[in-house]
Amino acid sequence: MREALFIKKNKERWERISQQPSPDTDEMASEFTQLVEDLGYAKSYYPYSKVTRFLNAEASKRYLSIYKNRREETNRFVTFFKYDLPLTIARHQLVLLICFLLFMIFLFVGFFSAKADESFVRNMLGDFYVNTTEQNIESGNPFGIYQTGNSFLMWIGIMINNVSVAFRYFGEGIFLGVLSVKDMVEEGIRLGAFEYMFFSKGYGGLSILTVMLHGTLELSAIIIAAATGVIIGKSWLFPGTLKRITALKNGAKDGIKIIIGLVPVFMIAAFVEGFVTRYYRMPAALSISILILSLVFIVGYFVIYPVRLQKSLTRAAKIK
Structure with a gap:
């Protein structure tokens, strides 16, 4: 047939x-x-x-x-994180991969743009942030900005901000995902300019260890959140065998599931930034251990586990 x-x-x-x-x-x-x-x-x-x-x-x-x-x-909570969320992610892993690659490409764009133009860092990060960081570097405390304020209030503030950003990326998906990608790309460029600022002062290695203590979880979640906007746009543009409005609804449902699943990730990332990153002068082995654990979780839960779960369910479906 x-x-x-x-x-x-x-x-x-x-x-x-x-x-x-x-x-x-x-x-x-x-x-x-x-x-x-x-x-x-x-x-x-x-x-x-x-x-x-x-x-x-x-x-x-x-x-x-x-x-x-x-x-x-x-337990619905367990079912959601054990089955619903991973299967939703498995359906959209190509979108997640594309968003990750775009983010990395523009991170390097930001890095080399800052290298080519000294004013680029200030344009991306603002004079106050750059001036404060330069003062901290001169005083021998390059990442002192993470030591300001109350740890608990810092944790709550960062968490609320990042969750609101994630929901904004999701909402921007209604514009075919273009705004979601635009904001994610700008975030990548800012990070690249940020990293160059420290690499140019000889703190490149320490910068990666410090920022990625919380950044491994936070930046991964930001990329995935941007992907939810792309999922909505893709569902509308390429409905497949479904009616366009039905495909859009399904894309929105998948997107909101992923956003909800990211909330605990943002909570943990903000906690690390508020309570742990301020001690960035901890032994390198400890910093690397935290970074590796975060990376293993992200790759394991958002990449490997969804694929394996989908394959196991497909095999079970054939047997059934």
Whole structure:
């Protein structure tokens, strides 16, 4: 059967299952079985098609719904972070990868722009911040700016600011994700200019160890938050087999799930910045350990685990 005919024949049923899944467990199981049969057919004849990816995602959703409707009580909080959020991330890992690459590219753009133009750092970071940092460097305390203020108030303030920024990136997705990408790119450029300021003074290595104590979590979460805006824009521009408005709603739902999942990450990152980064002169081994633990968490939970979970559910769906 040609792919177009296969889609035409089943599209109405797929849309009904996607938009109005049955609350009845038996009917849900029947829907799941039908999706698995369609998925098996699509993988055999159209292995690289969008319809195959769509059916794979829908089958995973139905499997998870059946799992959550078992007789045993399931903690919703645990289920969200163990299944819902990782599967949502798995559906959009290409978007996350693209956002990460863009951020890194413009970080280097900011770094080398600052190297080429001495005024660039001040334009990006502001005179007050640069003057304060230069005074701290002269006094032998280059990262003294992290030691100002009350740790607790600093933690709360940074956390609220970063969460609000994440929700702004998400909201900007309604403009096809363009503003979300723009703001993320500007953040990358600012970080690049920031790093050059310290590299030019001979504090490059210490700068990375200090900033990435909290930055590994914070910057990763910022990139992922920007990706939620892109997800919304992508859902509208490329709805696939769904109606455009339905695809937009699904993209918004996925985006808000990811944003909610990032809140604990922002909380921990702000805590580290408020309570730990101020002791940046701690032994290098301790700084590196914190950095590596943060990196392992980000890569493990937001990259490796979602892919493995999706693959395991797909295998389970085939067996079922």
